[in-house]
Amino acid sequence: MKITDLKCAIIGENPVVRITTDEGISGYGQAENTKPYLKPHVLFYKPYLLGEDPTNVERVMIKIRRMGAFKPWGSSVSAIEMALWDIAGKAAGLPVYKLLGGKVRDEVRVYNGGVRFPMAGSSPEDYAENMRKMMAAPEGFSIIKQAIGFHSAMTRQVPNFFYGDLTGGAPHANRGPLTEKGLKHVIACVEAMKDVLGDEVGLALDCGPGWMLPDAKRLAQALEPLNVMWLEDLLTGDYTPYVSADLYRDLTTSTSTPIHTGEQIYLRQNFKDLIEKQAVNVIGPDPEDVGGIAELKWIAEYADLHGIMMAPHGIFDALIGLAAEVQVASTLPANYIAFEYPVARPAWWYDIVSGLPDPIVKDGKIKVWDRPGLGVEFIVEAARVHLNPEDADFFD
Numbered sequence: 001m002k003i004t005d006l007k008c009a010i011i012g013e014n015p016v017v018r019i020t021t022d023e024g025i026s027g028y029g030q031a032e033n034t035k036p037y038l039k040p041h042v043l044f045y046k047p048y049l050l051g052e053d054p055t056n057v058e059r060v061m062i063k064i065r066r067m068g069a070f071k072p073w074g075s076s077v078s079a080i081e082m083a084l085w086d087i088a089g090k091a092a093g094l095p096v097y098k099l100l101g102g103k104v105r106d107e108v109r110v111y112n113g114g115v116r117f118p119m120a121g122s123s124p125e126d127y128a129e130n131m132r133k134m135m136a137a138p139e140g141f142s143i144i145k146q147a148i149g150f151h152s153a154m155t156r157q158v159p160n161f162f163y164g165d166l167t168g169g170a171p172h173a174n175r176g177p178l179t180e181k182g183l184k185h186v187i188a189c190v191e192a193m194k195d196v197l198g199d200e201v202g203l204a205l206d207c208g209p210g211w212m213l214p215d216a217k218r219l220a221q222a223l224e225p226l227n228v229m230w231l232e233d234l235l236t237g238d239y240t241p242y243v244s245a246d247l248y249r250d251l252t253t254s255t256s257t258p259i260h261t262g263e264q265i266y267l268r269q270n271f272k273d274l275i276e277k278q279a280v281n282v283i284g285p286d287p288e289d290v291g292g293i294a295e296l297k298w299i300a301e302y303a304d305l306h307g308i309m310m311a312p313h314g315i316f317d318a319l320i321g322l323a324a325e326v327q328v329a330s331t332l333p334a335n336y337i338a339f340e341y342p343v344a345r346p347a348w349w350y351d352i353v354s355g356l357p358d359p360i361v362k363d364g365k366i367k368v369w370d371r372p373g374l375g376v377e378f379i380v381e382a383a384r385v386h387l388n389p390e391d392a393d394f395f396d
């Protein structure tokens with residue numbers, strides 16, 4: 001089998017990759033929402049793929065993996081990797097999980113990152129109210145993640161929240177020492193959420209990046225009695241092109257509250273320090289940024305050897321990404337907690353893809369399906385309507 005073309009279309013908010021072959025099988029991959037600028041980056045890899053056998057996934061990846069980087073510049077390589085696995089599975093007549101070593105669970109737990117309700121403000125009462133709504137969501141999530149601190153609107157909405165200056169614009173670029181008032185506000189909001197959730201539903205907190213190390217320690221220690229699932233990205237995180245394992249190790253060894261990072265990190269080599277130094281308790285690579293699903297599987301196995309848990313990122317991974325997450329999550333060792341459940345945007349995405357369970361999430365879990373490849377397909381006639389004029393031949 002040989003690759004005959006690599007295409008990329010922006011469908012809704014997501015770049016979608018399609019790899020075609022001389023045997024009529026094609027595979028799909030996807031990058032995160034709101035990244036239309038990735039299209040030329042995806043197509044940059046085309047000359048390296050043409051003529052290759054897509055079922056030798058690793059051999060193809062060796063050619064292109066070097067030419068990626070931390071988020072968002074690992075997305076194109078990651079989406080191509082997913083599409084290669086989709087083809088390999090379809091060619092073998094097997095679900096991708098079989099090619100990754102086989103599933104160890106029939107249902108995969110997800111945590112709520114994608115089902116969101118507008119927040120009225122940033123007060124403890126606003127956080128409690130928002131948690132009530134998420135707790136009542138029909139998906140029956142057993143873990144809910146909420147944004148606080150530098151990952152939230154607190155920086156703008158809580159007066160004198162921190163001593164630094166608001167950067168504005170760039171996502172999560174604020175950074176600086178917290179005021180005592182700011183720190184107390186964060187803690188009060190977490191307490192308000194826990195008052196709602198009790199010990200029925202786990203609470204994970206996406207915190208930054210942007211915290212100074214002493215503030216991060218104070219927060220983690222103050223929250224110890226509340227048994228939160230994890231504190232995510234306090235020091236580095238979204239769009240940070242480095243890891244800072246030594247700083248994370250200092251934080252993690254100072255507290256019993258689990259510390260989490262990793263959504264922007266590209267490749268296993270860049271998880272090496274975090275894992276070997278046991279610098280965090282939980283890592284969250286995103287299959288659409290880390291280099292793909294086999295890359296994520298390798299990292300999960302290595303993390304398990306070092307007592308580190310897995311909670312893969314995925315809030316913007318949309319439906320092909322969701323399928324890829326389900327396939328790989330079903331194969332991960334017992335250090336797997338849950339992956340972050342994405343909600344596709346716009347909502348018509350659910351009308352152009354077939355193969356997902358209905359409802360997708362039940363009692364906080366997704367049942368693993370057995371169709372070949374990633375196991376989801378475009379309903380081409382329905383999807384074609386949403387193609388931009390320049391992508392009109394995407395499905396041809």
Ligand SMILES: [Mg+2]
Binds near residue numbers: 233237238
């Ligand atoms: Mg995050």
